[in-house]
Amino acid sequence: MDYKSFLTRDFKCVAQATEREKRFRLTHLHLIMIIAAVLVISTLFSVFSLDAQAKRHVQSLNGTNNNQIVLPINIPEANSANQNQTTTVTNQSISDILADERWLTVTVKKGDSLAAIFKRHNMDASELHSIMKLGKDTRKLRYVKPGQQLRIRLDQDNALQTLIYDITKYETLAVHRDGDNFVSSYHHKNVEKRFNHASGVIRSSLFEAGGLAGLSDKLTMELANIFAWDIDFALDIREGDHFTVLYEEHFLNGVKVNDGPIIAAEFVNRGNDFHAIRYTDEGGHSDYYSPDGHSMRKAFLRTPVDFRRISSRFGKRHHPVLNRIRMHKGVDYAAPTGTPIRAAGDGKIIHKGRKGGYGRTIIIQHGGRYSTLYAHMSSYRRGIHVGKRVKQGQVIGYVGASGRATGPHLHYEFRVNGVHRNPLTVRLPNASPINHKYKESFTAHAQSLLSQLAVYKETNLALNHQ
Numbered sequence: 001m002d003y004k005s006f007l008t009r010d011f012k013c014v015a016q017a018t019e020r021e022k023r024f025r026l027t028h029l030h031l032i033m034i035i036a037a038v039l040v041i042s043t044l045f046s047v048f049s050l051d052a053q054a055k056r057h058v059q060s061l062n063g064t065n066n067n068q069i070v071l072p073i074n075i076p077e078a079n080s081a082n083q084n085q086t087t088t089v090t091n092q093s094i095s096d097i098l099a100d101e102r103w104l105t106v107t108v109k110k111g112d113s114l115a116a117i118f119k120r121h122n123m124d125a126s127e128l129h130s131i132m133k134l135g136k137d138t139r140k141l142r143y144v145k146p147g148q149q150l151r152i153r154l155d156q157d158n159a160l161q162t163l164i165y166d167i168t169k170y171e172t173l174a175v176h177r178d179g180d181n182f183v184s185s186y187h188h189k190n191v192e193k194r195f196n197h198a199s200g201v202i203r204s205s206l207f208e209a210g211g212l213a214g215l216s217d218k219l220t221m222e223l224a225n226i227f228a229w230d231i232d233f234a235l236d237i238r239e240g241d242h243f244t245v246l247y248e249e250h251f252l253n254g255v256k257v258n259d260g261p262i263i264a265a266e267f268v269n270r271g272n273d274f275h276a277i278r279y280t281d282e283g284g285h286s287d288y289y290s291p292d293g294h295s296m297r298k299a300f301l302r303t304p305v306d307f308r309r310i311s312s313r314f315g316k317r318h319h320p321v322l323n324r325i326r327m328h329k330g331v332d333y334a335a336p337t338g339t340p341i342r343a344a345g346d347g348k349i350i351h352k353g354r355k356g357g358y359g360r361t362i363i364i365q366h367g368g369r370y371s372t373l374y375a376h377m378s379s380y381r382r383g384i385h386v387g388k389r390v391k392q393g394q395v396i397g398y399v400g401a402s403g404r405a406t407g408p409h410l411h412y413e414f415r416v417n418g419v420h421r422n423p424l425t426v427r428l429p430n431a432s433p434i435n436h437k438y439k440e441s442f443t444a445h446a447q448s449l450l451s452q453l454a455v456y457k458e459t460n461l462a463l464n465h466q
């Protein structure tokens with residue numbers, strides 16, 4: 001097998017912006033300026049928020065403000081990024097609350113529990129006990145996570161009056177005192193789902209193309225993760241590769257709060273078309289499938305290394321070790337020392353240790369036929385040892401230059417029945433198909449999404465070409 005061909009296939013990219021791209025960036029600049037103006041105006045508004053709350057109060061008494069969730073108590077806004085949700089005072093004025101009560105904003109620490117928080121703030125453990133006894137709603141308080149915030153209102157004797165817990169951006173739990181007891185209420189904000197779409201052509205890197213197309217880095221990463229079994233995003237991406245994505249966006253009161261999942265996507269890599277369709281079955285389980293109903297997940301990942309660390313050098317990449325005398329039996333991924341290395345598939349560690357010129361090396365056996373080898377590591381992941389079972393994508397070690405290596409890189413080998421194969425081109429075992437009872441429903445769903453994708457692709461790319 002000739003591995004020289006893929007050793008020398010370095011891709012040189014001319015990262016010069018065309019006129020069209022410059023104009024495209026100019027429109028983006030305008031967009032940014034408009035967003036900045038909106039931000040300045042909204043900041044000015046928030047300065048007068050006390051005044052604004054008083055006005056809302058009047059509105060709600062008149063019964064004209066029915067489209068909002070009205071909580072029976074005043075909830076001060078937490079210090080979160082999204083402050084658009086309004087609450088309404090129904091039975092107390094703001095000045096009363098500010099004068100008589102204390103509001104605490106408590107941020108949950110690592111390893112924290114509600115009991116620990118109560119103790120820290122000299123609150124009565126028996127109050128916590130009666131809150132937890134309230135049932136299903138307050139059970140969520142057992143699962144407070146680090147970084148989440150609780151807002152707690154105490155009276156002068158440190159007795160709990162109100163506890164507000166934002167479970168998610170959309171769900172709030174409120175507990176408040178009613179005489180000697182507590183009552184809880186659960187509030188769900190209505191999330192509006194909208195669809196959006198984007199297309200991009202890769203000029204220098206996937207993330208740049210994603211950004212220019214209006215995708216967040218997180219969505220671009222999700223896009224790459226969907227195709228991670230078919231495309232090697234470290235070595236296989238070429239200038240001119242392009243993608244189209246249909247995805248959800250979540251809105252609260254007309255303001256976007258989150259990107260939702262990718263619904264359908266197309267990625268054209270070196271002329272090969274890949275499509276993925278998200279499908280949710282009756283049980284609520286979602287996954288991505290090819291249009292013919294095969295899972296996008298396969299037995300082996302194409303890139304056994306965190307390619308985000310590589311994409312920054314996209315186009316200027318060079319292979320540091322070019323030993324042209326010995327036949328090269330694997331693929332080299334040049335990456336900074338410490339870049340995480342991932343198990344390409346589920347399997348069992350059968351070797352961990354120094355191995356001559358390979359330096360620190362791990363070999364994983366995957367079932368009876370396949371094995372993968374990872375060499376030149378700087379260190380192993382803690383807890384990795386011979387005999388241990390690992391999951392696909394699990395970090396097993398970190399890129400380095402141990403053994404005979406002139407620079408930090410991962411040397412990766414793929415063997416089938418003990419014979420070296422080119423991991424970039426080897427035919428991998430087929431993925432399991434969608435459950436046959438969903439096949440018909442899936443096919444109709446996929447056809448509709450594919451035709452939408454085709455339309456969006458045409459219009460988006462035509463816009464980009466103006």
Ligand SMILES: [Zn+2]
Pocket residue numbers: 321328330331332410411412
């Ligand atoms: Zn190598």
